[in-house]
Amino acid sequence: MIKQVLSLVAIVLLAALIFAPMLINTPLHTSLTPLANYYATQGADDLGAPNLVTAIVVTYRGLDTLGEVTVLFIATAGIGFLMGKKKKLITPKRPASELLQNGASFLLPIIILFGVYIFMHGHLTPGGGFQGGVVIASGILFMMLINQDWSHNVFLFLESFSGFFYVTIGALGIVLAGGFLDNRILPLGTFGTIFSAGAIPLIYSLIGLKVGTELVGILHAMRGEE
Amino acid sequence: MLNTVFIIILGSIMLVAAFLAVYIKNLVSSVIAAGIISLLASLIYLLLAAPDVAMTEAAIGSGLTTVVFLLALKNIKQKEEDTDD
Numbered sequence: 542m543i544k545q546v547l548s549l550v551a552i553v554l555l556a557a558l559i560f561a562p563m564l565i566n567t568p569l570h571t572s573l574t575p576l577a578n579y580y581a582t583q584g585a586d587d588l589g590a591p592n593l594v595t596a597i598v599v600t601y602r603g604l605d606t607l608g609e610v611t612v613l614f615i616a617t618a619g620i621g622f623l624m625g626k627k628k629k630l631i632t633p634k635r636p637a638s639e640l641l642q643n644g645a646s647f648l649l650p651i652i653i654l655f656g657v658y659i660f661m662h663g664h665l666t667p668g669g670g671f672q673g674g675v676v677i678a679s680g681i682l683f684m685m686l687i688n689q690d691w692s693h694n695v696f697l698f699l700e701s702f703s704g705f706f707y708v709t710i711g712a713l714g715i716v717l718a719g720g721f722l723d724n725r726i727l728p729l730g731t732f733g734t735i736f737s738a739g740a741i742p743l744i745y746s747l748i749g750l751k752v753g754t755e756l757v758g759i760l761h762a763m764r765g766e767e
Numbered sequence: 768m769l770n771t772v773f774i775i776i777l778g779s780i781m782l783v784a785a786f787l788a789v790y791i792k793n794l795v796s797s798v799i800a801a802g803i804i805s806l807l808a809s810l811i812y813l814l815l816a817a818p819d820v821a822m823t824e825a826a827i828g829s830g831l832t833t834v835v836f837l838l839a840l841k842n843i844k845q846k847e848e849d850t851d852d
Contacts, residue, residue, distance in 0.1 A: 672822040679831065682834060760834070760838070763842065
């Protein structure tokens with residue numbers, strides 16, 4: 542009892558310490574910082590992407606995105622190493638119901654198409670490689686639910702393919718444009734069309750494929766454990 | 768103003784779901800409660816005009832994380848059944 546009360550008091554004190562300064566003197570930002578101001582005013586002219594978030598994620602802060610993809614890769618590799626050793630799949634106690642089978646096979650192409658749409662239009666609409674990749678992974682999850690697995694080698698190949706070309710395109714930026722992961726290795730095109738903003742659609746599509754296949758790898762490893 | 772009211776309502780439901788996730792005895796329900804927190808968080812991001820973050824939160828937080836937790840629960844249950852036999 543005393544332990545519980547003490548931990549409650551500790552939590553409340555800690556929360557007060559963290560949140561009280563925020564409540565008392567939160568500065569009201571009425572103007573952008575110089576860097577944010579540059580992104581907001583020059584970003585569209587510089588990179589030709591209407592969705593400024595994508596321009597920042599893929600190009601201005603492209604190295605961070607490469608780091609995020611690497612972190613995800615390491616996490617997948619760890620899960621695969623720890624959980625994917627046993628090759629035997631869990632044998633389902635009963636086959637998937639007819640409703641699930643038909644529903645999943647009907648929805649699967651639509652979900653995958655939607656995922657591809659999200660990362661192809663990352664420079665035009667909200668969303669991009671990460672969101673599209675997760676949507677694709679949830680489509681593949683449907684297929685796992687009805688026990689109709691594709692060969693996992695396809696995903697392994699796609700993962701290494703997209704990772705390799707992501708870094709290759711990034712390195713091309715050093716030679717052909719301003720620096721690593723510069724998107725201006727391709728012409729910027731007409732502002733607001735799908736084939737515009739230089740290499741951003743290409744890079745984001747590769748990121749989408751990489752994230753999607755990595756998440757499928759996680760699901761595969763967790764499901765394949767005996 | 769209306770935005771603030773919505774955010775306060777969603778935030779209170781999130782708090783309730785967070786307490787449920789910790790204190791519910793049934794593990795599956797507690798995983799679902801954790802998923803609800805992410806879903807409501809993504810709605811709040813949408814209200815705060817951050818659709819990119821909202822999409823990520825909805826897809827990863829409430830979709831994939833829930834599935835991974837459920838798969839882990841399934842693995843644990845299978846192991847327990849194996850040791851019981």
